[in-house]
Amino acid sequence: MSEKAGVTSYDVARRAGVSQSAVSRAFRKGASVAPATRARIVEAAMALGYEPNAIAQGLITKRSNLVAIIISNLTNLYYPEVLAELTQRLSLHGVRVLLFSLAAESDVEEVLGQVWRYRVDGAIVAARLSTEQLVAFSNRGVPLVLYNRVGEGVPVASVCCDSDLGERALVDGLVQAGHTCFGIIGGPADSYVGEERANAAINRLAHHGIKAEFVRGQFDYESGGAGLKTLMELTDSKLDALICVNDLMAIGAMDTARNIIGKRVPSELSITGFDGVSPATWEAYQLTTIRQPVRRMTQAAVAMLLERIESPDISPEQRLFAGELLSGRSARLL
Amino acid sequence: MSEKAGVTSYDVARRAGVSQSAVSRAFRKGASVAPATRARIVEAAMALGYEPNAIAQGLITKRSNLVAIIISNLTNLYYPEVLAELTQRLSLHGVRVLLFSLAAESDVEEVLGQVWRYRVDGAIVAARLSTEQLVAFSNRGVPLVLYNRVGEGVPVASVCCDSDLGERALVDGLVQAGHTCFGIIGGPADSYVGEERANAAINRLAHHGIKAEFVRGQFDYESGGAGLKTLMELTDSKLDALICVNDLMAIGAMDTARNIIGKRVPSELSITGFDGVSPATWEAYQLTTIRQPVRRMTQAAVAMLLERIESPDISPEQRLFAGELLSGRSARLL
DNA sequence: CTGTTAGCGCTTTCAC
């Protein structure tokens, strides 16, 4: 098989002694082609190394079999797992992934133009979309599923891990264990999940009549340590419970607490995270955190998207998954 | 702007009172269009929410502006960084990324068909390609750059981090520091880098007249601990230097050494890794490892690929980058 | 079951 570039269905047709459309049919599943004919065609195609041109197919069928995945924070340890899962699941359904990686969550606008140009069949977005951007998807008829965020102002299909439930479990556990001086390390102001989780924690603490100190981080390891130091100052070192909106910052805080500040975790300071990334379970950390059910969430996201690609006017649905409380050794709970 | 789906250049032409080809020109850079005309066209396009159909463009220009990235082990902590870098750099050059994520390094064959179908302009591959597969790229005229592996049997453009140099630095340092009983934890047999690094270490040890015990891991945290236990048995607990072919396994081994086996690191047991992932630098680990120059490597990969897309018959070139020795606290060196 | 015939939305000569 001397597979060469630019082999067209015409080349195959000529070699198999059939019409070009016969070749086309031979490569579609439900098409009516005589077994013998198909065999000849397939043989010719193999010999020439023919592969149908997906670009040309897309042009005519208006189905590119391309889905855009827009993700910020690819480096944030949690998303690689999500991305791998999504890609593999989509590819099981014959759908290819066009990847857009954002430096900051709010950089979406620039990539949106490209998304339209490639006529993707749908999109899974884990980045903050403005109302106008949400509307643009709907106007252009591009099915959309939001990952870990919901449409602000507009109803959109989405799958999320429940922040309220998660933070509530953490906060309640900490409060009942007798902690009194709380600090929270949030995410950057433009991060949807960051804000949501921080608010969830703040609200639940308020419910218990507790007011916590709050600082922002960048979701990374360094932010955790830095945030903790700031909070220690703000609380005159009285801090005894630290809630971080993601695991990475919690891990950074743990290291800083132990090695720099000299606070024992969890006996002197309880620390919690969120996500359930793999390092959270490492011996050195054993983080108390909320594990997102990534498999179920990605599966749901893919299923919802494919459904909407098939039937564009299915109404928006929000699927909210409860995370699992991982009772590690970084916090005294209950 | 009531941006709707399916706006074509004809719609824009009609609204602007020009021909369709004028619209096409208005969107190409060096085309000859009167400024006034272009202005009218751009205005009409904006009003309609027109975006040129990249699929149609690709069909006619034979340039999809799509590049395939084929990666295995997306979850392996090192590749997310690479992927994010590659994607962002490519997008700076107007190139989109079609992502293929492999469960195992040897699963390439299945995705190759899709790569051909989408008529990508090129590919960056961090997975094991057989000679036939390498030849297929060349036959189809798809420029290819290998990431952290070289063409086996066929010359192919590639960028790598030097395994020999890296392992040599580690081995020499360990030997000179007086270690005598060596163990190596390699990767799965089908991993290119895994084998390369393991061989590099073995050869360098042989150069010093030392023979090491060898076990395989799966590149993950658990493998590190398991590997260490096996090696302890194989050496009657005499093991005093452990070389892991990646950081994740080294981290797993460190935790197991400290918490399960009760060996002190590095005073009783030195452990080294490879890659320089971010957890390697965390306080709890401070791993002694070789950091790959990811920025320079991704930049080189992108540059090489784009060059070859412009001029398809540039001869293959291998670019080998030296890693940086990170002298952490997990090993006694020199 | 199979061939013929139109295009999909765009770029690109080629005249004007």
Added chain:
DNA sequence: GTGAAAGCGCTAACAG
């Protein structure tokens, strides 16, 4: 500088 016309490689009626 601009429009008309001819496709890129394929699918999808539509006859036969």
